[in-house]
Amino acid sequence: MKRPTIIDxxxxxxxxKAAVSYALNxxxxxxxxxxxxxxxxxAQLGWDAAxxxxxxxxxxxxxxxxxxxxxxxxxxxxxxMVNWLAGMESALAEYGLVLNVALTSDEDAELGTYRQWAAxxxxxxVIVTDLRTADPRVPLLRELALPAVVIxxxxxxxxxxxxxxxxxxxxxxxxxxxxxxxxxxxxxxxGGFDLEHTRRRNALLRARVRERxxxxxxxxEADPTETGAAQATWRLLAADPPPTAIVYDNxxxxxxxxxxxxxxxxxxxxxxxVLSWQDxxxxxxxxxxxxxxxxxxxxDAAAAVHLxxxxxxxxxxxxxxxxxxxxxxxxxxxxGSG
Numbered sequence: 001m002k003r004p005t006i007i008d009x010x011x012x013x014x015x016x017k018a019a020v021s022y023a024l025n026x027x028x029x030x031x032x033x034x035x036x037x038x039x040x041x042x043a044q045l046g047w048d049a050a051x052x053x054x055x056x057x058x059x060x061x062x063x064x065x066x067x068x069x070x071x072x073x074x075x076x077x078x079x080x081m082v083n084w085l086a087g088m089e090s091a092l093a094e095y096g097l098v099l100n101v102a103l104t105s106d107e108d109a110e111l112g113t114y115r116q117w118a119a120x121x122x123x124x125x126v127i128v129t130d131l132r133t134a135d136p137r138v139p140l141l142r143e144l145a146l147p148a149v150v151i152x153x154x155x156x157x158x159x160x161x162x163x164x165x166x167x168x169x170x171x172x173x174x175x176x177x178x179x180x181x182x183x184x185x186x187x188x189x190x191g192g193f194d195l196e197h198t199r200r201r202n203a204l205l206r207a208r209v210r211e212r213x214x215x216x217x218x219x220x221e222a223d224p225t226e227t228g229a230a231q232a233t234w235r236l237l238a239a240d241p242p243p244t245a246i247v248y249d250n251x252x253x254x255x256x257x258x259x260x261x262x263x264x265x266x267x268x269x270x271x272x273x274v275l276s277w278q279d280x281x282x283x284x285x286x287x288x289x290x291x292x293x294x295x296x297x298x299x300d301a302a303a304a305v306h307l308x309x310x311x312x313x314x315x316x317x318x319x320x321x322x323x324x325x326x327x328x329x330x331x332x333x334x335x336g337s338g
Contacts, residue, residue, distance in 0.1 A: 004045035005314050012041045016318055021306055064092060064308060065123035067102045069110045069130070078224070078252060079280040080297050087301030088127070095309065111140055118144040125308045127151070131196040149308040149317075152196050161317040163304050166324035167197070170293055171204040173327045174275060175212050177291070178245045181333060183273060184213045187236040187243035189257075191224030191250055198249055201277070205247065218243055222253065229253035230260050237264060237272070245273035245333065251280040254290050258332060273333040279325075288331035295325040 010020045015034060023038035024047070066088065070081075089099050100123055104110040114137065117123045124147065128137055131152035141148045142157050154162045178186060186209055192198045206217040218239055222232035229248065236243055248254035254276030258268050266272045268288055276283055279292035300322055311317040 004042075004047050006310050007314055007316070008045060009038060009042050009047060012045065013038050021303065021310070021320060025303060025306055060124050060312075061121060062096065063098050063100050063123045064088070064305065065100045065102070065114075065117055065126040066129070067104060067110050067113050067126070069104045069107060072103060078250065079282065080250065080278050083297040084129070084301045087298030088305055090298065091302035091305040107136070111136060114140055114144060114146065118146050125149070125312050127304050127308060130192070132194045133196055133199060135196070147308060147311045149304050149311065151304060153200055154196075156319065159311070161307050161311050162319040163300070163307060164319060164321050165197070166321065167201055168204055169324035170277075170327075171201070171208050173324070174247060174277075174293070175205070175208045177327055177329065177333065178273060178275070179212055181245075181273065183245040184215050185218075185241060185243045185245070186213070186215070187218045187220065187239075187246040189229060189232040189236070189246060189248045189253055190219055190221050191228070191248075191253060201249070224250050224253060226252065226256040226260075229256040230263070233257045233260075233264060237266065244271070245275065247275045247277065249277050251276045251278040251282050251290070251292065254292070254332075255282045255286045258286050258288065258290060269332050269334055275333055277325075279328060283330070288334075291330045291333040292328055293325035294328045295322075 006020045006024070010016060013020070015038065019034060020038055023035040024042060085101070092099055102113045104113055114126065117126070126141065126146060126148050128141070128148055128150045131150055131154060138148075138150060138154060138157060138160060142159060145159060148160045149163055150160055151163050153164060154160070156162070175186075188202055188205055190198050190202050202217075202219055206219070209215060209217045218236060220232040220235050222228035229252070232253075233246065236246060246257065248257065254274050258274050261268045261272070268274050274290055276290050276292040279294040283290035283292045303320060303322065307317050307320050
């Protein structure tokens with residue numbers, strides 16, 4: 001008997017494959033009643049998540065690929081990337097699969113890795129992170145017929161599924177939170193000059209600040225490091241007038257700004273509110289703790305893995321929309337004024 005797939009379950013229940021994926025993986029995004037119906041139908045159909053992975057087809061390698069064009073020291077210093085890798089490893093281990101991670105120095109080497117993997121049949125599929133503007137990886141993967149899950153805003157193309165984040169909802173939450181404390185002059189430290197998600201975040205943030213507060217967002221691009229954050233903060237504070245709140249693209253930059261506030265002659269949050277688009281232990285242990293958008297990075301990584309396995313197994317997978325990050329108010333934004 002043919003093993004049931006997520007597509008079969010979705011058809012029987014009358015919901016999307018994304019809803020089935022959420023329910024089977026215990027994720028938020030479906031109601032309790034819908035989750036129960038999905039699980040009941042899955043049991044009736046004999047669904048076994050580990051089935052195809054533990055007994056892979058003869059032409060499969062049992063390996064999923066991830067190429068990172070980043071220096072190792074940057075990966076080690078970024079908690080979210082470490083958690084992402086851990087989440088992928090954990091999800092794949094449930095199926096007896098392995099993760100092949102390649103670190104490359106530049107784009108040409110990155111594209112070359114995909115070509116080599118496809119030519120030598122080294123991986124069954126890949127997960128693509130850090131989507132760039134006019135990213136050459138997506139058309140190459142389509143050409144290579146290598147199943148892929150892309151993280152970010154990407155148009156639908158054959159053999160590629162997309163894991164999207166609810167950036168617009170997150171932007172509204174951020175601006176509303178700062179507005180509640182009277183802030184009208186807001187800055188944004190954007191890390192990653194050509195990354196699709198940072199550019200989109202900045203565009204949405206700029207539009208929302210103008211609509212909600214009637215002012216212009218002030219943006220500075222910076223290396224996503226401690227030094228880059230300090231330099232960017234200094235440049236923003238030198239503006240006339242300076243922002244009274246700054247949104248940082250990652251936790252490392254936000255925490256660096258708080259830790260080095262005395263050097264910049266500012267008090268957080270009395271003179272400057274600080275907010276991070278990523279949450280981590282760093283945000284919780286610095287003084288004052290940093291307000292941040294919290295997400296379960298490992299859970300999102302697992303969702304990407306499940307989406308890719310569905311694509312590999314069935315040849316088709318619906319794009320998956322991840323629920324928006326939840327804003328966690330902390331002392332770094334309390335008490336400021338605009």
